Amino acid sequence: MNLKMKYILFYLLAIIVSIFVLSCSELNTDIPSVPKVNTHGDSDSLYSPTSPNFHPTTIAGSPNGMYDCQECHAADFSGGITGVGCNTSKCHPSISVHVQGIIDPGSENFHGNYIKNDHWDMSGCQSCHGEDYSGSTLSPTCLDCHTYPGGPENCTTCHGSPASNAPPQDLNGNTSTTERGVGAHQIHLKGGEVGRNLTCTECHNVPGGVDTPGHIDPELPAEVLMNNPRANTTTNDDASPSVPIDPNQPTYIPNPVYSSADLTCSNTYCHGYFKNGNLDNKPVWNDPSTSQCGSCHGGGIGNPLPKTQSEGGSHPNSTNCANCHGGVVDQNRNIINPSKHIDGLLNLYGNDIKY
Ligand code: HEC
Ligand code: HEC
Ligand code: HEC
Ligand code: HEC
Numbered sequence: 428m429n430l431k432m433k434y435i436l437f438y439l440l441a442i443i444v445s446i447f448v449l450s451c452s453e454l455n456t457d458i459p460s461v462p463k464v465n466t467h468g469d470s471d472s473l474y475s476p477t478s479p480n481f482h483p484t485t486i487a488g489s490p491n492g493m494y495d496c497q498e499c500h501a502a503d504f505s506g507g508i509t510g511v512g513c514n515t516s517k518c519h520p521s522i523s524v525h526v527q528g529i530i531d532p533g534s535e536n537f538h539g540n541y542i543k544n545d546h547w548d549m550s551g552c553q554s555c556h557g558e559d560y561s562g563s564t565l566s567p568t569c570l571d572c573h574t575y576p577g578g579p580e581n582c583t584t585c586h587g588s589p590a591s592n593a594p595p596q597d598l599n600g601n602t603s604t605t606e607r608g609v610g611a612h613q614i615h616l617k618g619g620e621v622g623r624n625l626t627c628t629e630c631h632n633v634p635g636g637v638d639t640p641g642h643i644d645p646e647l648p649a650e651v652l653m654n655n656p657r658a659n660t661t662t663n664d665d666a667s668p669s670v671p672i673d674p675n676q677p678t679y680i681p682n683p684v685y686s687s688a689d690l691t692c693s694n695t696y697c698h699g700y701f702k703n704g705n706l707d708n709k710p711v712w713n714d715p716s717t718s719q720c721g722s723c724h725g726g727g728i729g730n731p732l733p734k735t736q737s738e739g740g741s742h743p744n745s746t747n748c749a750n751c752h753g754g755v756v757d758q759n760r761n762i763i764n765p766s767k768h769i770d771g772l773l774n775l776y777g778n779d780i781k782y
């Protein structure tokens with residue numbers, strides 16, 4: 428390397444070093460000086476509501492409220508350089524929710540996401556925002572945004588919509604019926620086209636409040652129970668006085684089971700486990716095509732005629748349904764009275780009877 432090159436290298440290095448030094452000092456001036464806080468007197472006074480050192484009092488006097496404490500106690504209040512975390516279990520376990528994005532639904536720091544990731548526990552929020560979420564001296568109310576009765580504990584805050592407590596939305600905000608959390612909820616609850624309307628109690632234990640035991644458990648999926656009378660309706664038994672018992676068929680006693688593994692219902696009265704019905708039908712909760720006309724009784728899509736004698740059943744081999752079931756279907760097989768369809772009783776010649 429010749430002398431000229433050595434000089435060039437030297438100057439280059441000198442320039443780089445000086446840029447570095449300059450930018451560092453610029454960085455230094457960028458950091459705002461830590462605001463002076465007067466909280467830190469003796470430990471007891473910090474926690475004594477009557478002391479001027481009471482730490483909430485200091486927050487009240489700080490220009491940026493509790494965000495000023497983040498300068499030393501870390502952005503997520505876990506302690507940082509002070510080694511004293513505010514979010515320990517005995518103090519304010521959920522205070523770390525207060526980071527940028529807390530009220531932006533599009534941010535991963537949105538408070539709804541925080542609560543979801545904390546097993547939907549809002550008791551920590553209540554310690555500052557009030558038992559009824561209406562706020563306290565320092566902490567703003569939740570009720571300005573959560574305006575429904577009960578505020579954040581309203582049944583539609585985490586699932587459902589103002590029109591229904593049931594999804595959509597599901598717990599992850601999904602609205603499509605092909606998502607397991609949404610599925611066939613609304614068609615069961617207020618479909619109104621094919622069958623009568625169901626209530627939540629026909630498939631779930633319904634909590635009286637958000638804290639009711641059994642409501643929010645550690646893990647999804649939600650509990651689906653089939654202990655309602657309708658899904659368990661028996662047919663071709665002694666309790667069926669109005670249609671003769673078929674001696675060639677057993678009494679049909681459903682054993683309704685919901686499988687959260689493949690999202691199917693099997694052995695339910697409603698979906699085919701009845702005299703002359705499709706005993707093996709297993710509708711899939713999030714696949715609407717599995718509940719077509721003909722899937723619960725009949726030979727598949729479009730043919731709802733129950734099993735006739737030649738198929739091992741006892742239904743008359745006559746396809747003009749409206750002639751005998753005119754209370755439920757019209758000549759074009761449209762269901763004209765959903766409240767009498769899938770209701771546990773056979774509508775025959777205008778009467779609702781057991782069968
Ligand atoms: C300039 C840095 C700094 C700022 C800003 C700051 N703190 Fe602290 N804080 C500390 C340090 C350091 C400690 C640990 C001191 C000790 O107790 O030894 C501490 C401890 C505490 C303690 C525990 C005291 C104890 O002994 O149990 C509380 C409570 C506290 N701070 C509240 C606040 C609040 C509220 C704010 C905001 C208004 C705040 N701090 C802002 C540095 C700071
Ligand atoms: C600035 C308005 C605002 C404030 C204040 C507010 N929230 Fe929310 N909160 C929202 C919005 C917006 C949503 C999202 C609604 C949606 O996704 O449909 C939400 C969602 C939620 C959810 C549902 C989360 C989910 O993923 O389904 C809970 C629980 C919740 N907030 C609790 C609280 C609590 C507790 C407080 C008070 C400590 C509070 N919120 C304060 C606006 C607010
Ligand atoms: C240690 C007390 C404390 C706890 C615990 C606490 N908060 Fe807060 N929260 C505050 C204070 C104080 C503010 C006001 C901060 C500010 O903007 O100056 C606030 C602000 C908020 C805001 C913004 C309100 C607005 O209108 O901008 C939301 C949202 C919120 N908190 C939600 C929650 C949720 C959800 C929880 C529980 C997971 C919770 N907070 C737990 C004290 C607390
Ligand atoms: C803070 C959020 C939140 C609020 C508010 C809430 N729920 Fe839920 N709910 C959940 C979660 C989470 C699940 C799923 C629990 C699981 O894994 O079983 C759930 C599940 C359910 C289920 C399905 C059955 C079950 O227990 O799994 C029903 C029914 C239900 N909730 C009804 C309600 C009613 C009624 C209210 C109002 C009194 C309500 N929920 C308020 C979060 C909430």
Ligand code: HEC
Pocket residue numbers: 586591592593594597598599607608609610612615616625626627628629630631647648649651685686687690712
């Ligand atoms: C026909 C039966 C049925 C009825 C009626 C019903 N559900 Fe469900 N529910 C289900 C099934 C099935 C799932 C999905 C469980 C799974 O993921 O395995 C579910 C899941 C849920 C979930 C969890 C959603 C998620 O994101 O995972 C909630 C919340 C819920 N139901 C609330 C309700 C409420 C509230 C009502 C009444 C307004 C209701 N359900 C009525 C069958 C039903």
Ligand code: HEC
Pocket residue numbers: 621696697698699701718719720721722723724731748752755756760761762767768769770771772773774775
């Ligand atoms: C989800 C299962 C299911 C589907 C899908 C279904 N049915 Fe039914 N259907 C039943 C059950 C269960 C009965 C037994 C009587 C009762 O409980 O109402 C029945 C009974 C009937 C009856 C007898 C009258 C009565 O009592 O209701 C007619 C007619 C009928 N269905 C026509 C149809 C037609 C037409 C379609 C298609 C548009 C259809 N069904 C789709 C379950 C179903």
Ligand code: HEC
Pocket residue numbers: 670671673701702703704724731732733734741742743745746747748749750751752773775782
């Ligand atoms: C000629 C009169 C008649 C016609 C037409 C008729 N049904 Fe029926 N249906 C009956 C009688 C009688 C029963 C009771 C049969 C039994 O249980 O042995 C019955 C029962 C049923 C049941 C309950 C299951 C069963 O077989 O007991 C369903 C479902 C049903 N009918 C659907 C239909 C549909 C769908 C059509 C048109 C495709 C239709 N029926 C046409 C007379 C008729």
